[in-house]
Amino acid sequence: MPTTFQEIPRERPATPLLDRADTPAGLRRLGEAELETLADELRQELLYTVGQTGGHFGAGLGVIELTIALHYVFDTPDDRLVWDVGHQAYPHKILTGRRERMASLRQKDGIAAFPRRSESEYDTFGVGHSSTSISAALGMAIGARLQNSGRKAIAVIGDGALTAGMAFEALNHAPEVNADMLVILNDNDMSISRNVGGLSNYLAKILSSRTYTSMREGSKKVLSRLPGAWEIARRTEEYAKGMLVPGTLFEELGWNYIGPIDGHDLPTLVATLRNMRDLKGPQFLHVVTKKGKGFAPAEVDPIGYHAITKLDPLDAPVVAPAKASGPKYSGVFGQWLCDMAEADQRLVGITPAMKEGSDLVAFSERFPERYFDVAIAEQHAVTLAAGMACEGAKPVVAIYSTFLQRGYDQLIHDVAVQNLDVLFAIDRAGLVGEDGPTHAGSYDLSYLRCIPGMLVMTPSDENELRLMLSTGHHYSGPAAVRYPRGNGPGAVIGASLDSIEIGKGVVRRKGRGIAILVFGVQLTEALTVAQKLDATVADMRFVKPLDEQLVRELADSHDLLVTLEENAIMGGAGSAVSEFLAREGVLKPVLHLGLPDAYVEHAKPAQMLAECGLDAVGIEAAITLRQRLLQR
16 A cells, blocks of 8 residues: 555556456456455555546545445446545546546546536436535435335435535435435544444444344334333333444434444445345444545545645656746635734634635634634524624635535525625635536626625735725625635735725726726736737726726726626626616627636636636637627
């Protein structure tokens, strides 16, 4: 097994068993004695594959044995296997006919980073966000019952996803409809881990066996004739289990809890899954795994090795470092949060399990009593902030654009309607690259600008981000600053915590004929194009309130207005400009440039922007074409 980062295979390892078992049908032709060897080969294959492409890393290594056991025992794809989040699904992809395509993982026109129904019949449910698997599998189980098909439905939830309320909503509902389904908790120390040993493995085999199940059902029929006897027996069994295993919560909800068992013990996994396969009603199997299993650095640092970038060959030539760019936007936010917390004791920081991604590490260490990680619970994060604001705090919710979609009702109902002082620092706005459309922040301007009283800001560089964060913090009411993933253009960042004038844009270049109204970080591309076309460029800064005076002045003095944003064109910032002009009765040609009415597939961010016509070449081409049409 590899023990250092450099020992990840640079050439595809020899995998004679995997050559025969790269589909579930082939896998099921192997003998059980061969499965552990196959697990070693699959782990090596995964190390090699992710080393070539980059991607999610630790979670997949942790479910090698579980993935093999599931496809070995169940008749996939007829039996429905639903993976939560998708971080765990790379071994599943390798075993379901996509081994040779793994080299294209997360690349343009290649296979997706997450399960996707259009990609494979084995991907029964598309996923990118967490905590959807139990609800989806429950729906499939009910559908199978309605069709009298006998198909099995299995949900694999883990990597912290059980912390979300949606998972518990489904756990609560399944026993109500007595669904025949299996939920597997992949507990990799990101959930509710408990010591695993020989006793718990032995108990799992006994409790899941047909003998135990038939005895239990027979006893139920006999004791149910005696008033109160079955209830006493049921509780006695439940409490006996609870003394040895952590399943009382699930038993109370109505699930037959089995476990915890060792998720790297293939014989136990296969035997237990076989025992549970035909059990009726809601079944819950608790499996404990090691995130990053088989790769020592990932075992020691599961967060740091949650995902990795592509590895360069050991003999690759040394390349001079690229021209330095600015700091990451998330880093600018993290520094501002600490600075503002020093200045304002009312500030609190909230994140739904994105401390590292949103750069809250320093804040959490310097202000631990004012830092709140609510786990994967976006709705709770928003309403928690609302409650804090009611008591005079100044909450800052650090959240990805695509994750805020999950808390949209709370944003309106709990924050905006009550006009509470909550600042949303919206990271990963716009196209995010290889993770694809489930993670793209394509709609936040559209869904924010329709909310009354909402302050919506779009910084064009790092310094503008800092200024707007301060503006939102000082604002009386709900405010949002949206910024992209990655690095800024290298603007000089001031130390001020002052606000800027709300609703006022800035003209960055004066030209004639064409005015480009920029909402966000496309300012650099707009200035490049403007230099060629002698166009005016306005950094609009605010989507809401819109700088209507500036829009009117630009409309009066130019022949064509061009709006530019990395957001859906429909309902976005450009729509706000056209709506204002229509209200004012101003007839002026307007070209809206932004994200199309389609899901932009995964690729490098630059490739995605070019595909949408939002790089300098595309912007210039679109403007030139519109000019020609107007001159006809």
